[in-house]
Amino acid sequence: AIETLYDKDGSLDGLSGKTVAVLGYGSQGHAHAQNLRDSGVKVIVANRKDSANGKLASEHGFEPMAVDEAVKAADMVILTLPDEVQPDVYEQSIAPNLTAGMTLGFTHGFNVHFKTIAPPADVDVVMVAPKGPGHTVRWEFEKGGGVPCLMAIHQDASGTAREKAMAWAIGVGGGKGGILVTSFKDECETDLFGEQVVLCGGLSESIKKGFEVLTEAGYPPELAYFEVCHELELIINLIKRGGLDYMRYSISNTAEFGDYYTGPKICDDATKQRMAAALKHIQDGGFAKAFRDDYAKGFPWFKKQREENKGHGVEKVGKELRAMMPWLDPVDLDKD
Ligand code: NDP
Ligand code: MG
Ligand code: MG
Numbered sequence: 132a133i134e135t136l137y138d139k140d141g142s143l144d145g146l147s148g149k150t151v152a153v154l155g156y157g158s159q160g161h162a163h164a165q166n167l168r169d170s171g172v173k174v175i176v177a178n179r180k181d182s183a184n185g186k187l188a189s190e191h192g193f194e195p196m197a198v199d200e201a202v203k204a205a206d207m208v209i210l211t212l213p214d215e216v217q218p219d220v221y222e223q224s225i226a227p228n229l230t231a232g233m234t235l236g237f238t239h240g241f242n243v244h245f246k247t248i249a250p251p252a253d254v255d256v257v258m259v260a261p262k263g264p265g266h267t268v269r270w271e272f273e274k275g276g277g278v279p280c281l282m283a284i285h286q287d288a289s290g291t292a293r294e295k296a297m298a299w300a301i302g303v304g305g306g307k308g309g310i311l312v313t314s315f316k317d318e319c320e321t322d323l324f325g326e327q328v329v330l331c332g333g334l335s336e337s338i339k340k341g342f343e344v345l346t347e348a349g350y351p352p353e354l355a356y357f358e359v360c361h362e363l364e365l366i367i368n369l370i371k372r373g374g375l376d377y378m379r380y381s382i383s384n385t386a387e388f389g390d391y392y393t394g395p396k397i398c399d400d401a402t403k404q405r406m407a408a409a410l411k412h413i414q415d416g417g418f419a420k421a422f423r424d425d426y427a428k429g430f431p432w433f434k435k436q437r438e439e440n441k442g443h444g445v446e447k448v449g450k451e452l453r454a455m456m457p458w459l460d461p462v463d464l465d466k467d
Contacts, residue, residue, distance in 0.1 A: 133311050133312065133313065134311070134312040135309050135310065135311050135312070136282075136297070136300075136306070136309070136310040136312065137306050137307075137309060137310070138301055138306035138307065139306075140297070140306075140310075141294070141297035141298065141300075141301055141306065141310075142297070142298065142301065143170060143171065143172065143298045143301055143302055144294065144298060145291065145294035145295040145296070145297060145298030145299075146167075146172045146206075146207065146295060146298040146299065146302065147298075149172070149173065149206035149207060149295075150173045150174075150175060150204055150205050150206050150207075151167055151172055151173065151174050151175070151205060151206070151207045151208075151209060151236075151299075152174075152175050152176070152177060152201035152202060152204065152205035152207070152208045152209065153167075153174060153175070153176050153177070153209045153211060154176075154177045154178075154198055154201065154202075154208065154209065154210050154211060154212055154220070154225075155177070155178060155184070155210070155211040155212040155213075156176055156178040156184040156185065156187060156188040156193070156195065156211075157184055157211060157213075157265070158211075158264055158265030158266065159211040159238045159261070159265040159268070160176070160178070160184070160209075160211035160212075160265070161184070161187065161188070161191070161265060161269065162261070162265040162266070162268035162269040162272070162303065163209055163211060163238070163265075163268075163299075163303055164176050164188070164191075164193060165191060165269060165272075166268065166269065166272045166302060166303045166304055167299070167302045167303060169272070170301070170302035170303075171302075172298075172302050174193070175193070175194075175196065175201050175204060175205065176188045176193040176194075176195050176196070176201070177195065177196050177197060177198045177200070177201035177202075178195040179195070180195050197224070198220055198224035198225065199224040199225075199227070199228050202224065202225050202228040202229065203228045205233070206232075206233060206234065207233070207234040207235075207236055207295060207299070208225060208229075208233065208234070208235055208236065209236040209237075209238070209299070210225075210235070210236065210237055210238070211238055211265075214239060214241045214242060215422065215423070215426040217242050217247075217248060218242060218247045218248055221242075221248045226251075229250070229251065229254055231253035231254070231288070232253070232254070232255075232288070232289055233254045233255070234254065234255040234256075234257060234289075234292065234295050235250050235254055235255070235256045235257070236257050236258065236259065236296075236299060237256075237257070237258045237260075237315075238258065238259065238260050238261070239258075239260055239318070239319065239322060240258055240260070240283065240285075240314075240315035240316065240318045240319030240322075241319050241323075241419070243256060243258075243285055243315050244315045244316055244319040244320075245319075245416055245419040247419070247423065250286065252286070252288060253288050254286070254288055255284075255286060255287060255288050255289050255291070255292035255295060256284075256285040256286040256292075257282070257283065257284050257285065257292055257293075257295060257296035257299070258281070258282065258283040258284075258285065258296070258315055258318060259280050259281075259282050259296060259299045259300045259303060259305060259310075260280060260281045260282075260283075260318055260322075261278045261279070261280045261303065261305065262278060262279050262280065262281065263278040263279075268303065268304065271304060271307075271308070272303070272304035275307075276304065276307050276308065277303070277304025277305050277306060277307030277308045278304060278305065278308050279305060279308035279309040279310070279311065280300050280303065280305030280308070280309075280310050280311070281310075281311050281312075281313045281318045282296050282297070282300050282305070282310045282311065282312055282313070283296075283312070283313050283314050283315050283317075283318055284296060285314075285315045297310070320410070320413050320414055323413045323418060324409065324410050324413055327409055327413070327418070328406050328409050328410075334363075335440075337359075338359050338360050338363075338445060339443055339445055341355075341358075341359035342355045342356065342359050342360070342443075342444060342445040343444070345358070345359065346444060352444055352445075352447075352448040353448055353452060355445070355448075356445060356448045356449050356452055357452070359445070360445060360449060361449075361452070366378055366382075369381050369382075450463060
């Protein structure tokens, strides 16, 4: 089994007397900055002052500064900028201000693993990647708990990289949920695989294709939406609490029978082979290259997909139906 550590296995000592600069105050940034500060660590934040996130940082009592200023003042630098933005910011504002013995911290292994950021040999390079959205990381910490984290050491120049990473993981709350020790490679490749193949890509396309089949067969889009999208929440909640077993225990025998009877015909060996091909494409750097290349051109392909997906039938009818269910606390990104 993977090495799993808790509060009792480490301490905050690795960061005592040190200044931690959190770069970015978005989903992950706001959680790491506030949790570490509440744990007694000295934290400074870099962000644009006038953006929504910059204003939030100020409201939370930080004084958002420029990245280069923050790096100069820091012992540990935590990058919670979007992955595609990190290499440019690293070249321009981080690398020139790094000195021997400093620590670079990542919340996802992407840039280090695919070598779009290549830190010098005299700094420590570590990762603490909470296995949950930043807002949950903050929320659980405030309640006295913590989201499990993956922790990895890429480079230990000082001989104390592990103590620093442990202090960060404990300070952000990970020692309550469990700190799973891994590598940048494993974190990065499994994270990308999960989001592309199952959680986001696989799920989104299942919903869309299911909706298309029902509506093309003449069923009302409203019914299709309820059956292939709305009810997912119920299923996910059951799986989350007790696995597939509990989900199958809770649904009707008809639904469970149909699960075994039809599921393997939809997601079959050919699907599995395509999943394996997607993994290869991640491992050989093909996906990272595609992402970087499109970003370099201003994300034309990415933006086109976003627009096209907004126009899908399941999105249109979903908006209308969610408005009939205010208890869902519906969000409309075009209005809110
Ligand atoms: P967000 O998009 O939520 O936040 C990004 C932050 O970076 C914002 O504060 C933004 O500031 C700032 N920023 C954006 N562009 C620039 C720029 N060009 N120059 C300077 N600052 C900029 O990011 P996430 O928290 O989602 O992701 C951060 C990292 O965490 C990534 O490595 C991601 O893979 C990882 N991660 C994310 C998880 C999540 O739950 N979202 C889960 C686990 C890991 P402004 O508001 O001013 O634009
Ligand atoms: Mg990810
Ligand atoms: Mg049903």
